[in-house]
Amino acid sequence: xxxxxxxxxxxxxxxxxxxxxxxxxxxxxxxxxxxxxxxxxxxxxxxxxxxxxxxxxxxxxxxxxxxxxxxxxxxxxxxxxxxxxxxxxxxxxxxxxxxxxxxxxxxxxxxxxxxxxxxxxxxxxxxxxxxxxxxxxxxxxxxxxxxxxxxxxxxxxxxxxxxxxxxxxxxxxxxxxxxxxxxxxxxxxxxxxxxxxxxxxxxxxxxxxxxxxxxxxxxxxxxxxxxxxxxxxxxxxxxxxxxxxxxxxxxxxxxxxxxxxxxxxxxxxxxxxxxxxxxxxxxxxxxxxxxxxxxxxxxxxxxxxxxxxxxxxxxxxxxxxxxxxxxxxxxxxxxxxxxxxxxxxxxxxxxxxxxxxxxxxxxxxxxxxxxxxxxxxxxxxxxxxxxxxxxxxxxxxxxxxxxxxxxxxxxxxxx
Amino acid sequence: xxxxxxxxxxxxxxxxxxxxxxxxxxxxxxxxxxxxxxxxxxxxxxxxxxxxxxxxxxxxxxxxxxxxxxxxxxxxxxxxxxxxxxxxxxxxxxxxxxxxxxxxxxxxxxxxxxxxxxxxxxxxxxxxxxxxxxxxxxxxxxxxxxxxxxxxxxxxxxxxxxxxxxxxxxxxxxxxxxxxxxxxxxxxxxxxxxxxxxxxxxxxxxxxxxxxxxxxxxxxxxxxxxxxxxxxxxxxxxxxxxxxxxxxxxxxxxxxxxxxxxxxxxxxxxxxxxxxxxxxxxxxxxxxxxxxxxxxxxxxxxxxxxxxxxxxxxxxxxxxxxxxxxxxxxxxxxxxxxxxxxxxxxxxxxxxxxxxxxxxxxxxxxxxxxxxxxxxxxxxxxxxxxxxxxxxxxxxxxxxxxxxxxxxxxxxxxx
Numbered sequence: 001x002x003x004x005x006x007x008x009x010x011x012x013x014x015x016x017x018x019x020x021x022x023x024x025x026x027x028x029x030x031x032x033x034x035x036x037x038x039x040x041x042x043x044x045x046x047x048x049x050x051x052x053x054x055x056x057x058x059x060x061x062x063x064x065x066x067x068x069x070x071x072x073x074x075x076x077x078x079x080x081x082x083x084x085x086x087x088x089x090x091x092x093x094x095x096x097x098x099x100x101x102x103x104x105x106x107x108x109x110x111x112x113x114x115x116x117x118x119x120x121x122x123x124x125x126x127x128x129x130x131x132x133x134x135x136x137x138x139x140x141x142x143x144x145x146x147x148x149x150x151x152x153x154x155x156x157x158x159x160x161x162x163x164x165x166x167x168x169x170x171x172x173x174x175x176x177x178x179x180x181x182x183x184x185x186x187x188x189x190x191x192x193x194x195x196x197x198x199x200x201x202x203x204x205x206x207x208x209x210x211x212x213x214x215x216x217x218x219x220x221x222x223x224x225x226x227x228x229x230x231x232x233x234x235x236x237x238x239x240x241x242x243x244x245x246x247x248x249x250x251x252x253x254x255x256x257x258x259x260x261x262x263x264x265x266x267x268x269x270x271x272x273x274x275x276x277x278x279x280x281x282x283x284x285x286x287x288x289x290x291x292x293x294x295x296x297x298x299x300x301x302x303x304x305x306x307x308x309x310x311x312x313x314x315x316x317x318x319x320x321x322x323x324x325x326x327x328x329x330x331x332x333x334x335x336x337x338x339x340x341x342x343x344x345x346x347x348x349x350x351x352x353x354x355x356x357x358x359x360x361x362x363x364x365x366x367x368x369x370x371x372x373x374x375x376x377x378x379x380x381x382x383x384x385x386x387x388x389x390x391x392x393x394x395x396x397x398x399x400x401x402x403x404x405x406x407x408x409x410x411x412x413x414x415x
Numbered sequence: 416x417x418x419x420x421x422x423x424x425x426x427x428x429x430x431x432x433x434x435x436x437x438x439x440x441x442x443x444x445x446x447x448x449x450x451x452x453x454x455x456x457x458x459x460x461x462x463x464x465x466x467x468x469x470x471x472x473x474x475x476x477x478x479x480x481x482x483x484x485x486x487x488x489x490x491x492x493x494x495x496x497x498x499x500x501x502x503x504x505x506x507x508x509x510x511x512x513x514x515x516x517x518x519x520x521x522x523x524x525x526x527x528x529x530x531x532x533x534x535x536x537x538x539x540x541x542x543x544x545x546x547x548x549x550x551x552x553x554x555x556x557x558x559x560x561x562x563x564x565x566x567x568x569x570x571x572x573x574x575x576x577x578x579x580x581x582x583x584x585x586x587x588x589x590x591x592x593x594x595x596x597x598x599x600x601x602x603x604x605x606x607x608x609x610x611x612x613x614x615x616x617x618x619x620x621x622x623x624x625x626x627x628x629x630x631x632x633x634x635x636x637x638x639x640x641x642x643x644x645x646x647x648x649x650x651x652x653x654x655x656x657x658x659x660x661x662x663x664x665x666x667x668x669x670x671x672x673x674x675x676x677x678x679x680x681x682x683x684x685x686x687x688x689x690x691x692x693x694x695x696x697x698x699x700x701x702x703x704x705x706x707x708x709x710x711x712x713x714x715x716x717x718x719x720x721x722x723x724x725x726x727x728x729x730x731x732x733x734x735x736x737x738x739x740x741x742x743x744x745x746x747x748x749x750x751x752x753x754x755x756x757x758x759x760x761x762x763x764x765x766x767x768x769x770x771x772x773x774x775x776x777x778x779x780x781x782x783x784x785x786x787x788x789x790x791x792x793x794x795x796x797x798x799x800x801x802x803x804x805x806x807x808x809x810x811x812x813x814x815x816x817x818x819x820x821x822x823x824x825x826x827x828x829x830x
Binding site: 193 | 570599607609610611614620626631634637638643
């Protein structure tokens with residue numbers, strides 16, 4: 001009896017956590033689903049509670065130590081600083097690595113604007129680190145179909161944005177020999193395995209289930225109802241026969257925690273189709289400039305630092321909009337110190353200032369009142385300006401030809 | 416403002432008929448949806464009532480006369496005999512023809528068994544007649560995705576059956592220069608326009624609507640919920656850019672009346688995407704050998720005459736299983752005559768005996784009692800045996816190469 005036989009006729013799947021718990025538990029201050037993230041607290045989402053609610057595991061010292069041991073190098077600062085704070089089955093991936101068995105990376109982006117912002121880079125930065133550390137193939141999905149369904153976007157427009165965003169992703173320095181980038185609205189029509197696996201997945205999931213997991217209702221369009229299968233399907237390695245042949249290879253998905261519902265669903269379906277459950281590593285949200293009550297959003301110009309912003313714009317946005325954890329007066333600040341938990345300039349440094357010692361210095365200076373609000377803002381500006389400028393330089397070099405190469409169906413180079 | 420702009424944000428579509436009315440009106444004896452057809456009456460479905468319930472138009476003498484005038488030749492016997500009894504916008508198609516404007520034909524089949532039965536040929540026979548009469552391109556969809564979702568069928572198995580069924584269809588004599596045959600599980604991965612148009616359609620239809628039209632429920636799998644868009648999409652000519660470029664060409668769909676719900680839905684969506692509403696011509700159901708209370712079904716061996724049956728099997732099935740409208744004794748039959756309305760051998764002749772005069776002779780003889788039940792069965796056997804034998808001969812000539820040619824993406828030959 002094959003895995004597919006097992007599937008036929010089975011309608012109910014048991015979710016890892018009760019789906020009703022997922023978005024917002026009663027009496028909770030935080031709301032998290034793939035489309036909305038809000039918190040009533042200035043410090044943002046309570047991530048420890050989220051781990052409990054989602055039923056994932058904490059990225060703790062033990063797994064970081066194991067990661068360093070297996071990789072033979074220090075963990076990336078996004079790991080060290082708890083920004084990637086939660087995981088599922090990361091130990092399984094490390095065991096595979098120890099046993100010299102293959103796995104691959106899968107991450108993605110929903111292209112809803114021409115320009116990505118700083119927060120969008122976070123999953124790609126850690127993905128690149130994992131790829132370089134473990135020398136594994138990587139597939140990057142651009143969900144232009146999702147954006148066409150959810151946003152007021154024409155198919156052609158969503159596809160154009162997907163290509164623009166792909167150039168920003170490539171500018172991070174991914175290795176074309178090991179990386180395949182695809183947009184759903186394009187790739188679906190170039191590889192029959194994608195739709196075939198989607199049908200296999202869509203045969204395992206009822207409306208009741210996506211209702212519970214994603215909060216869909218009767219007045220939602222049928223495209224939305226079917227879409228979760230499109231985000232799930234890259235976890236099945238046979239979706240990419242030109243890379244994996246018909247081998248069923250384990251995958252690791254770095255993503256922000258709001259994407260977890262898709263993969264909880266996928267982890268239920270995968271074994272029924274004979275695939276390993278995808279492993280996950282989840283990041284916290286990148287805060288809006290206005291503070292951690294919401295995440296940085298491309299649809300609000302003032303909430304975000306875009307990868308197309310000029311040094312002047314970056315300076316002005318941080319000075320004008322970045323929520324401060326400083327005190328009302330200099331005197332008070334000197335006496336009591338600032339609050340790094342809610343201070344957005346400090347949070348930006350935590351994501352983007354690589355030097356641990358310098359960051360710790362800043363933390364101490366700011367929270368004791370030695371460093372003023374204007375000074376930490378200046379530091380954030382000076383840290384981000386060159387990062388964005390460098391990015392813009394590299395992005396200019398990404399031609400349509402290079403993009404087409406990343407998006408072409410081909411073998412990837414890995415052992 | 417483009418057609419797509421009109422779509423965005425609109426959730427409700429006004430159906431041509433109240434969807435609740437569709438499957439079974441209260442107090443009615445007939446049940447009709449794409450998966451089930453049953454009637455409490457021996458004479459089968461009341462088709463006049465169905466026309467009223469579905470809101471379609473009767474194929475009456477006036478439209479047949481116009482069809483003969485425009486085509487310059489007599490109507491096919493399946494039209495003359497009221498087997499294609501209902502239509503939507505057939506007048507529009509005839510007007511296009513008069514104005515020398517293009518249209519195309521679209522029909523299909525859900526491949527759920529290796530062998531097709533006689534009833535499956537009916538839409539293809541009339542489609543071939545329309546194609547030859549009007550010299551227009553034809554696309555034939557094999558919904559192997561649907562069968563994989565609804566039946567206990569693996570993806571590979573459904574795709575294999577699609578190819579087997581396509582050979583039977585080709586054996587009817589379609590012109591490869593004017594005909595494109597495709598299976599969804601294959602074509603979706605070979606032509607990006609298909610998925611792009613599906614997303615455009617799926618963005619216009621809510622779960623509430625497919626619930627009303629098809630009777631889907633919360634425990635149905637999401638593949639089923641999304642599928643109607645896959646059957647709708649060939650009505651949009653841009654799904655086949657290699658045939659139509661980006662022209663939005665009107666289409667005519669010959670099909671059995673149970674498929675109408677898909678196209679009622681499509682007719683609501685098409686104008687919102689800038690396409691003409693598909694025109695339709697509907698056939699009655701091909702009766703099961705056991706009688707017109709249900710339709711011939713490939714899943715019940717004894718209900719169907721398969722295209723693979725031997726002359727002996729055909730004879731034995733008709734003699735053994737074909738429901739008779741004859742009387743209990745010869746004496747009674749001679750005195751009162753048989754009932755052609757419920758007599759399956761007579762119905763088979765009505766579908767497959769081309770000679771009108773001979774059919775009328777048989778009808779008179781049988782209903783006056785001059786012809787006995789055994790005699791009309793013999794006539795049915797003798798009519799069907801050579802049709803099936805000839806079909807088998809032609810099917811043997813359909814090689815994989817010929818099939819691949821029909822299924823290859825290419826320009827079709829039409830003016």
